Amino acid sequence: MTLYPTRRAILLTAAGAPLALAMAVAAPQLWVAAGAWVVMAAGLMLADALLSAKPAAATLAVSAPRTAGVGRPEAAEVTAASEGGAPQQVEVALGGNDRLAVSPVRQVVRLASGSARATFELAPGRRGEGRLERVWARWQGPLGLVWRQREAAPAREVLVTPDxxxxxxxxxxxxxxxxxxxxxAQLETGEGSDFHALKEFQTGMDTRAIDWKQSARHARLVAREFRTxxxxxxxxxxxxxxxxxxxxxxxxxxxxxxxxxxxxxxxxxxxxxxxxxxxxxxxxxxxxxxxxxxxxxxxxxxxxxxxxxxxxxxxxxxxxxxxxxxxxxxxxxxxxxxxxxxxxxxxxxxxxxxxxxxxxxxxxxxxxxxxxxxxxxxxxxxxxxxxxxxxxxxxxxxxxxxxxxxxxxxxxxxxxxxxxxxxxxxxxxxxxxxxxx
Structure with a gap:
């Protein structure tokens, strides 16, 4: 489990610096108010962390093909689910090794009935053993001040083969x-040197293909047909x-x-x-x-x-x-x-x-x-x-x-x-x- 502040929390904490400077200039004895602002911001972040969905209740699953042809994109699917207190949306990322390029870098998906699915494109660049090594999901608390993150190692292998x-x-x-x-049809008959069959001579056929003995026997012109x-x-x-x-x-x-x-x-x-x-x-x-x-x-x-x-x-x-x-x-x-x-x-x-x-x-x-x-x-x-x-x-x-x-x-x-x-x-x-x- 990883816990860290959002951009909003950083801006909120930094907003107290000009206020503390102004108070220090106007009334130096009130300098402790600057510390109070930081404490307040930290308290809000702590409350946001307690109110957000717990990473222990979140599960991550990866679905990907077992084989992929080099140069042929394939799809991988990440399913994020939470049993209780699910956030409204989750940001999901998937990481592969040097033989599999994953795009997009991350996706934001909304949860419905406690679960969400994100589809990533896998681009196999080199033959060999491709691996999906890490999957991440993070979400914000209700105040938007804290990121909570869940990381898993699916260890899913994708064998990259010729296409x-x-x-x-x-x-x-x-x-x-x-x-x-x-x-x-031409590859089978007409231009080769292996005898294939006899057929009735038709206008346009090569006269050199006429079999005169068989023509005399059948009382009509018959030509040899060859195949490659x-x-x-x-x-x-x-x-x-x-x-x-x-x-x-x-x-x-x-x-x-x-x-x-x-x-x-x-x-x-x-x-x-x-x-x-x-x-x-x-x-x-x-x-x-x-x-x-x-x-x-x-x-x-x-x-x-x-x-x-x-x-x-x-x-x-x-x-x-x-x-x-x-x-x-x-x-x-x-x-x-x-x-x-x-x-x-x-x-x-x-x-x-x-x-x-x-x-x-x-x-x-x-x-x-x-x-x-x-x-x-x-x-x-x-x-x-x-x-x-x-x-x-x-x-x-x-x-x-x-x-x-x-x-x-x-x-x-x-x-x-x-x-x-x-x-x-x-x-x-x-x-x-x-x-x-």
């Missing part, structure tokens, strides 16, 4: 959109080193990469391909074999949640060499990484080039909106000019590396962080249509 719900929602939107325009190959191996290689732990658009870059990778995994498993996950920083951290079927998505999700934030520099040579040694057939390797200096970029390009001798590499590049904004912003002082020059140099270096990867034969996906997932899925579907794997 799987957002991944599934985005995947459903993509499937619904593609189905409306026939894209889903399945069972391709798709490896999601995520760099989890120091640079990927830097924030971008409100989340760490590695979290954006994980969300995009999970979206691709969800779509790829649905379309019949085999998916694997690989993460590395200074050394390999997560490595799975390839798996198939929609029922394998929870496994990919669990392994993605184990990718931790790292402060170590990325060792591209060890990471990508280890990955290449695990692959026993040609695969589509999707590389999520970032680079900041020519040395790391050179090492990265050298090892990606070695990987491309056998495999198709899809290289994912984060489009840094912050750097582009710095370049386009109108300079107002010398510091703005310096920032613009540095940002332009970084963008130029990034473009040079991307151009070099394109010349080597890598497929490039470059998009803002918020649009990375759909752009990656589009590039993946394009590789399937073109049968590049």
């Amino acid at each position: 799987v719900q957002g991944v599934k929602e985005e995947a459903l939107r993509l499937f619904a959109r593609d189905a409306a325009f026939g894209m889903k 190959e399945r069972n391709h191996h798709v490896i999601l290689a995520i760099d989890s080193g120091r640079l990927m732990s830097a924030p971008l658009a409100g989340l760490a870059r590695v979290d954006h990469a994980i969300n995009a990778a999970l979206l691709l995994a969800f779509v790829g498993l649905k379309l019949g391909d085999r998916l694997g996950l690989f993460a590395f920083d200074s050394r390999p951290r997560v490595a799975s074999g390839v798996t198939a079927g929609a029922q394998a998505f929870p496994l990919i999700q669990r392994l993605a949640a184990e990718i931790d934030y790292s402060a170590e520099e990325t060792n591209f040579t060890l990471g990508l060499t280890t990955l290449a040694g695990r692959l026993d057939r040609r695969a589509l390797v999707v590389v999520f990484t970032d680079f900041a200096d020519p040395t790391s970029a050179e090492l990265m390009v050298e090892n990606v080039q070695r990987l491309m001798r056998t495999h198709l590499v899809l290289f994912v590049v984060f489009r840094d909106q912050e750097l582009e904004d710095l370049v386009r912003a109108e300079p107002k002082d010398a510091d703005d000019v310096s920032r613009a020059v540095v940002a332009q140099a970084l963008l130029r270096q990034r473009d040079a590396v991307v151009g070099r990867l394109k010349r080597l034969g890598a497929q490039i996906v470059e998009a803002p962080a918020g649009e990375l997932g759909p752009a990656l899925v589009g590039a993946y579907l394009d590789t399937k249509r073109r049968e590049l794997v």
Whole structure:
């Protein structure tokens, strides 16, 4: 239980100072009246404390989800109740650890039938074990001179995971959109090399698809129908080193990469391909074999949640060499990484080039909106000019590396962080249509 004065009590006590000074000047023998004013104010505060609701009669309960996707706001509810002498309103606050941002800072709620509920928004900023560590409720006495406060430790854990719900929602939107325009059907039939079925030839179909033997047997033109190959191996290689732990658009870059990778995994498993996950920083951290079927998505999700934030520099040579040694057939390797200096970029390009001798590499590049904004912003002082020059140099270096990867034969996906997932899925579907794997 905590007891302390309100702003009104402080102003009431301070109001006696001018009065005491005036009396001391006019009649020095009445200086004791100043002490009487302080005693009176203290008496009023004591009476207010005795008349207010007792903290022992107040109870605080917290309701929050057990899991939350990183970057996806969730709601937590605090219930404050008092058995007797309940105040008219209560000010409630909720505190979380560094992985959970709570807003608003505090709320004032009115009690009805002795209880009140306050809803807070939880903003998971980093994956891991989030905790709601403290909940506070305070109220004033009937005179408004004293705060009485009750504090509790709910010790409620909220596990912050990759945003799987957002991944599934985005995947459903993509499937619904593609189905409306026939894209889903095209992926199944028409543009692949695997024989699917025979169908009657129709105007507009490729004449090279006509099966003349079957046409003679059926006494009408019959064409072969093909479907896109399945069972391709798709490896999601995520760099989890120091640079990927830097924030971008409100989340760490590695979290954006994980969300995009999970979206691709969800779509790829649905379309019949085999998916694997690989993460590395200074050394390999997560490595799975390839798996198939929609029922394998929870496994990919669990392994993605184990990718931790790292402060170590990325060792591209060890990471990508280890990955290449695990692959026993040609695969589509999707590389999520970032680079900041020519040395790391050179090492990265050298090892990606070695990987491309056998495999198709899809290289994912984060489009840094912050750097582009710095370049386009109108300079107002010398510091703005310096920032613009540095940002332009970084963008130029990034473009040079991307151009070099394109010349080597890598497929490039470059998009803002918020649009990375759909752009990656589009590039993946394009590789399937073109049968590049």
